[in-house]
Amino acid sequence: MLSVKFSPSEIEEKWYAHWMERGYFHNEPDDREPFSIVIPPPNVTGVLHMGHMLNNTIQDALARKARLDGKNVCWVPGTDHASIATEAKVVRWLREEKKLKKSDLTRAEFMGFAWEWKEKYGGIILRQLQKLGSSCDWRRTAFTMDGVRSEGVLKAFVDLYYKGKLYRDFRMVNWDVEAKTVLSNEEVIHYEEQAQLYYVKYKVEGSEDEYLTVATQRPETMMGDTAVAVNPTDPRYAHLKGKNVIVPLVNRAVPVIFDDYVDKEFGTGALKVTPAHATEDYELGKKHGLEVIDTLNDDGTMNEKAVGLAGMERFAARKKVKKDLEAAGVLEKIEDYRTNIGRSERTNSVVEPRLSLQWYVDMKAIAKPALDAVVSDEIDFYPKMFKNTYKHWMENIRDWCISRQLWWGHRIPAWYVGAEVFVAESAEAALEQARQKTGNPALNLGDLRQDEDVLDTWFSSWLWPITVFDGFNPDSKDFKYYYPTSVLVTGWDIMFLWVARMAMAGFEWKGEKPFKNVYFTGMVRDKQRRKMSKSLGNSPDALLLIEEFGADGVRFGMLSCSPAGGDLLFDDKLCEQGRNFCNKLWNALRLIKGWEIDAQAPQSETNALAVNWMREKMNQIIAQTEADFKSFRLSEALMNLYNFIWDDFCSWYLEMIKPEYGAPIDPATLQQTVDLFETLTILLHPFMPFVTEEIWSRLKPRGENEDCIVSRYPKARQADEALIAQVETAKDVISKVREVRNSKGLKMKEKLPLFALESAAVHALVQEKGWKALVVKMANLEDLTFARVEHNNSAGFISGTEKYFIALEQEIDVDAEREKLSKELEHARGFVVSVEKKLHNEKFVAGAPVAVLENERKKHADGQARIKLLEESLYKLSTTSLN
């Protein structure tokens, strides 16, 4: 006997192991149509969170659907070395577990520990993805820092360098003082924050007590000031031309310069210029030939140039400067104001503009084909609106800073001999170049100094679709077969960091797009629309969720409310709904399995009607689901199936064919029902693989390799709308009888007589095979018979244009009934009037398509028929009440 409650934990591991053992996830190139996906590689250090669950559930649904469509599916899993994040974790681990500081280790020692750490903790997230049911080809698991991928990174770097699309430059960068590395623009997140504007008085040199007041947000950088700038058209300061002002506290004279850049309206209209610590100041400095005084160390403390502040952390220094300025009597006032502060995506520390020498990719040189591909829909975005964002960014693209002052990552393949740089895939190759260039054959490896920096993690991830199939090898069989990939599923938050760059890399090295479709998922948030975060504690533990609701339940929860691109407001309730759905399916199976069979019994007309109706409805749902998949409307597809299975299949169909208690079922109906149910498991399999596989295995005896996961998706044919309409009419009558029961307090168990007012239409329905018996069974009627007039004390309803009623034992509440009927009548009349308006409008009659016109005429006729019936009932009611 099957248990009343479905328990996912008992079957999940079994089926996952079974699928793996059968090798269903693995494919090699063959003559089938390929369907390939590359996973957005999660951080190797990470654990599964809601965002991963969402995008992996979507990818898995797409992969499973493609598999059911008979395609050669290849979903490549893997992880990303996540330079900054991992290095930070390793540093903390070393400090806490091994009592070691990074600064005490050599580079090689550190890397040894980092790899040790990676081996220990690196695979967790991939094992968690398996729990979710992800049908990845695990044999192809890749890592951005493994041998094959690393080789690709070096090749890409060298290739770009010799094409002149990669260069080294000294300029203002974003500095993360905590990680002590440079960041790309895309890794800086701007937040609007509360800040203070300090008004500081700079004495005009040579004057008695004339001051020029500047407004600054960062007074601690004033020791690096080398000018004060004002707008040349500002009359307030015109007389200062050629004058100097004295920087307070350090008492250094700096010139007053004049530049259009300065906004007269902001603050006092005077801007202190600190070329070492602000991008625009640096530009001003270059323009006006100013000295650059760097007052910061790489860890965010002040250096000796910041007189009196040396060694202090930058924000402590700000407080001290404030005090000192007050003491000196040159702090005019402090104002609160809102401003944008840039913070490091990884460490969240305030990013410091800083001058340094770094490597860059010339993005303008490689962006064009990737931009065109999206604009022309060669690459399709879902939802479409992200095209605009992408286009805007690509058209204003800025060069990409790819070097990082870290150790965990791909070390930059550049070697220096003196001031000369040699870029090559290996030290040996660089040495060869150096020998030729210098004409000195005695040079050896020891004379070469390799660049200390590593590459931005995204410099390896942007090659992912290229390197993942077979390294950086354009001629490989797998690469040729699986590239470009079919669809990329990822969050919109990494559109610039990853998606756009992959597109560029694809065209740069393969001359072709890396993916045909991009599906952008929304951000997972909690019910209050807050981002899921560790610090808020509002992020549920993914594995606990799976334990509680089952993988299918959680998948249902993630998918059922995930319109592409929009926020996904996560709520446990959705997973619960998914779990309940599994249970519903399970119990439908129990029901069918529990029936006795009478091998001799013929199929009743009612059962035949029910089966045919269900088949036609299923045709509709198959076509709908197919269309939804094509346009990546997974949420809709799942919800349609959910409603279809719960309402149409379980509540209606199974109840239609369900034998009386203890009675057997005929073999034909049972077989057809099993077939229908089997089709349902296939339709639902992409979303809920475990429960469907389990039910599939129990529906029929199965052979070797005969599993739901590798079955064939049904093909939709044109549904028989007339047949569907016929049964829908029956459903309407049945529902209305039930409504009467409910409102009159009649029990479901009580068999009732139902009458239909004589009409050709009802006679026609009753003559349809099985129709009347269906209504009698489902509405629990004594019989359905005809009457020429409505009986006294009856409760009636109109279905379509026909009047039905149930004669009641009890007296009816005449006033209430009259009010109800009057309302309905009023509504019907209003409806007819609105239709008439259209029909009397000559322009409508002339302009509307025939089908629309026909329909309006039918609406008009039906409406009039209904009005007539209502009027008769009302009349009947009034004569009753007179009695």
Next chain:
RNA sequence: GGGCGGUUAGCUCAGCUGGUUCAGAGCACCUGCCUUACAAGCAGGGGGUCAUAGGUUCGAACCCUAUACUGCCCACCA
């Protein structure tokens, strides 16, 4: 400052090419049921001025214009 969205039921959102009784779904809520598959359930029910104002059209939730509110992305205003 530039750009892109959104506003439909108490909540979250569909509504695809303007046309069927189009005003929908899920959740929540209300009523009645432990009815022999399922209380993780069954049968029913209430609930909306489609943000506002104009316009186009035979016809508008849908197209256009303006307004209000709101979210996001990009950008060097100290």
